[in-house]
Amino acid sequence: MLCFWGAQVREGFELVKPDQVKHGKCGLRSLCPRTAVQDMSAGRSFAGFIQDGKVSVLRLRSEDYDHDGKLKQLQLKNKIRLIVCGGDGAVLLANGGKVLIMDKSTVCKPLKGLENRQVIQIACGDHHSVALTNDGQVFVWGENSHGQLGSRKDHPGSPSAQHVQSLSGVPLAQISAGGDHSFVLSLSGVVFGWGKNSAGQLGLGDTTDRHVPTVVNSLNQKKTVSISCGGEHTATLSKGGTVFTFGSGGCGQLGHKSFRDEHHPRVVAELWGSEVSQVTCGRHHTLVSVTSSKLIYSFGCGMQGQLGNGEMIKQSVPFPVDLPTECNHDYTIEKIIAGENHSFALFFKELESKGISNPSRGVLTLNDRMIDRWLSGTDPWATIKQEINAVFSSAASLNGSFLKINCDDHYQMSEEHCGLDFDLVKSSFAKLSENKSLISEVVKVVEQMLRSLNPNPVGVESLRVYLLVPELIRRLKKQQKTELTEALATKILQLDPDSHKVLEKYWSKLPDDWLKSLVKIFRRASAELIGQISCGKMGCDLTRRLKKFLKILQMIYQVCCSANRDIPNRDFIIHEISDLLDTLQATLEDLQLRLQLLQLLRLLQLLQSAMTEDWEDMLKLKDFYFVTINILVKFPFVADNVSKRRIFHSLQCQLFRFRANGKVLHINRESVWLDTLTYLRKKKHSFRNPLQVTFIGENGVDMRGLSAEFFSLLSQSLLKWENKVLEVHESSLVWFNPDGMQANRDFYYLGVICGMALYNLHYINIDFPLALFKKLLQQRPTLNDLEELSPVEARSLKSLLEEDEDEVVDMLFLDFTFKGKKLIPNGDQIQVTKVNRQKYVDLYVDFVFNKSVKKQFKHFSRGFFKGCPLDAWSMFHPEELQELLHGSPKYEWKELQQCASYEKCSASDELIKNFWTVFFELSEENKKKFLIFLYGTDRVPVGGFSKRSLKILLSDCPDADDRLPEAQTCFGILILPKYSDINTLRNKLIHAVSFCEVFGRG
Secondary structure: OEEEEEOOOOHHHHOOOHHHOEEOHHHOEEEOOOOOOOEEEEOOOEEEEEEOOEEEEEEOOOOOOOOOOOOEEOOOOOOEEEEEEOOOOEEEEEOOOOEEEEOOOOOEEEOOOOOOOOEEEEEEOOOEEEEEEOOOOEEEEEOOOOOOOOOOOOOOOEEEEEEOHHHOOOOEEEEEEOOOEEEEEEOOOOEEEEEOOOOOOOOOOOOOOEEEEEEOHHHOOOOEEEEEEOOOEEEEEEOOOOEEEEEOOOOOOOOOOOOOOEEEEEEOHHHOOOOOOEEEEOOOEEEEEEHHHOEEEEEEEOOOOOOOOOOOOEEEEEEEOOOOHHHHHOOEEEEEEEOOOEEEEEEEOHHHHHHHOOOOOOOOOOOHHHHHHHHHOOOOHHHHHHHHHHHHOOHHHHHOOOEOOHHHHHHHOOOOOOOEOHHHHHHHHHHHOOOHHHHHHHHHHHHHHHHOOOOOOOOHHHHHHHHHHHHHHOOOOHHHHHHHHHHHHHHHHHOOHHHHHHHHHHHHOOOHHHHHHHHHHHHHHHHHHHHHHHOOOOOHHHHHHHHHHHHHHHHHHHHHHHOOOOOOHHHHOOOHHHHHHHHHHHHHHHHHHHHHHHHHHHHHOOOOHHHHHHHHHHHHHHHHHHHHHHHHHOOHHHOOHHHHHHHHHHHHHHHHHOOOOOOOEEEOHHHHHHHHHHHHHOOOOOOOOOOOEEEOOOOOOOOOHHHHHHHHHHHHHHHHOOOOOEEEOOOOOEEEOOOOOOOHHHHHHHHHHHHHHHHOOOOOOOOOOHHHHHHHOOOOOOHHHHHHHOHHHHHHHHHHHHOOOHHHHHHOOOEOEEOOEEOOOOHHHOEOOOOOHHHHHHHHHHHHHOHHHHHHHHHHHHHHHHHOOOHHHHHOOHHHHHHHHHOEOOOOHHHHHHOEEEEOOOOOOHHHHHHHHHHHHOOHHHHHHHHHHHHOOOOEOOOOHHHOOEEEEEEOOOOHHHOOOEEEOOOOEEEEEOOOOHHHHHHHHHHHHHOHHHHEEO
């Protein structure tokens, strides 16, 4: 049954004879044609009806026509499923998904641009139309005067269908078009609007037109299930029946008891609790239906009776339409239609409804039934391939699959919540992977789909695909994994910054096994490439791909760190880096041997071209290894500490290898710091050259022993320096003197010395706190760092934070100052309370480590970068960098004995036994003095004593008891005379280590 009311029309629309039209109250009329009306629509110029797949249209009276036309059946080959009438014509949708356009003269033509598409929904505005295809793509055509086509601002409009690319990937549930604006709705209830916004009909809080789809944020998580656009207003319906309206309210069509425009979506309060099931907007009026109570409400312009209340008024609150009695008993409301000046309602009997009604179809999505059917093999392979292509070639289809619909969880879709059912994804892909043919076809289609992804997606739902594909990759074989992983990495890196941030948020909330799997995928891909390079493969393509994978790993690593995810650092370590370094070392050694051979052949004039070619190939390979290592430096989290030290050493050796020896630094022991300053201020030192040191008045060639001693002596001088650049704290750790501003260059040269020590792989005997190395690596020191430097001070601050009683905090009488200096403006007038104490502590720590020494650190860091021209040091963690500059804090003296070797004696000799007995008797201070005597520094190498050689050489001279032990500091050799007894050995050793300047050799 068709019920209608509003402006005068040809009696019965000629669907039935005039005497078969039933007249009810308030101008309502109803009719029951012999052939039921399956669908209908009414616009400004036409009303259209579908009966048994055939379309009839009737021209409505308007400004151009002062009478209704006759009902005309359109002669079409295809059966029509839907009709939507717009401003001047209509759009028809055939059962096969083809779209036809009807113009003013009722001539129908196929729409260009959708020939190979299956359309599932259509919508019409005044001068534009919208179509939704089964793979989730939105197409538009018509005028673009206000941006209603969703294209660029200067787009002139188009008579053929144009793809709205910005919506690609969004799984859509519905489209709608109004006067000159458009809306779409996603499966998760996200609303996008664009076009004319003069009355706020886009719900964005302003009246500015939009030329691209824009999310209506105020409707997020409102569980929107349908949208309807009117002339200049819009209505949305939420699950549960809540109606929101916005836009033009001049005729009361918003239902808010007013005639004001609304720029934000606002609940129609009068309908609260009515569980509305449908809402539709006409030109200036709105209809809603409540299926459970079989009621239709209307509001807005009723000047031609289109409200169905018997009055020609404008009504600003919903009021029930006086429907015929039989509507309440025998029929249910199937569809309501609001046109220009008319209103319609299609009623079906319940039995008829199942076969006649025409609900909007949704985007094709993957589900268990589809997968089970593919696995069963009942369908032909060609059909299965077609379906696989339909689902997996569309990001929108994939993004609409696997939604977590329990408790409407998918409606919570946001930048924090992706709405996926991870268990469903896992089980679905596990099923697919059981069949090799199926999974191979899926991979092929997905790889093509990835290439087409929009790098600037308009909605966060578009990003679900980046969470789904890794789970697919996880179940693939090696070759398939690599290719698909690279395609995925490429598209992730192409995403715009805002999308990157959202994707990283999604990663931060992934289940542990998913996040670990994500790490494993990109770590494995990186490891495979590094392995290939280690085996001698070269090419820009290898390093380009490696950078991609490492960049993704870096993103995930940073997410794990910032979100405090329990993913251990070792999960990111690529152990194949060690193999690459082994290969590089072997190549360098081989090159050295070949260089010697080539020099010999040149002397003998036997050099052959084949040798030259082989030499050039090895040089290219060596250079490619260094290119790869320089890439790894930028991604330090993938290398363990040992590999990072090896990388740093390799790059340092590479620089040394291509540098001639620089000037030797001549230094007096008594004035080491002043001599060094004088030398550095001449600005003639080449910091890239290996450092060479000679102590004036002493014989000895620097084979690293003298330079090690040089830095040890410098450290002592700096701590005693009268300029007080550094100050020692209660913890015995050293920090910048905040009052040492009189000599900025002193801080600069302090940084230069520290940088030189690091670059030359020597140690500084100045105990800086970890905070310094955090700052060098651009990390912020914390309260724990203050506790390391000043334990008492930090414990007081911690007690302040832990205090439960407000009164106790107040009685401390603290304000926002530090030693008389204001931490914030007017800090001396702001008391520290329980409310603001965390801010006070943060400012306190920031002042100690940052503000109070801002200029000092600036000059220090500038000098540090100068002294260490190899920026690969930035790949270390603060603790690792601290150990590189200070040495290991652990003195495992037994390890020193275990790593010792012997010449002209053995460990079982009485003299050697006596030596170790005496050594272990020494005080901790004298043991460290022994290290200075033997190596020139008392610092333990990173990795322990095993990383430094110790050889004890027996000196069998006739006057042994009169001689002192000697040391060759450059080689770690202790020359030990053959003493007659343990007491003589003890006395001579203690004397030697106490005056090691005299007895050490270079």
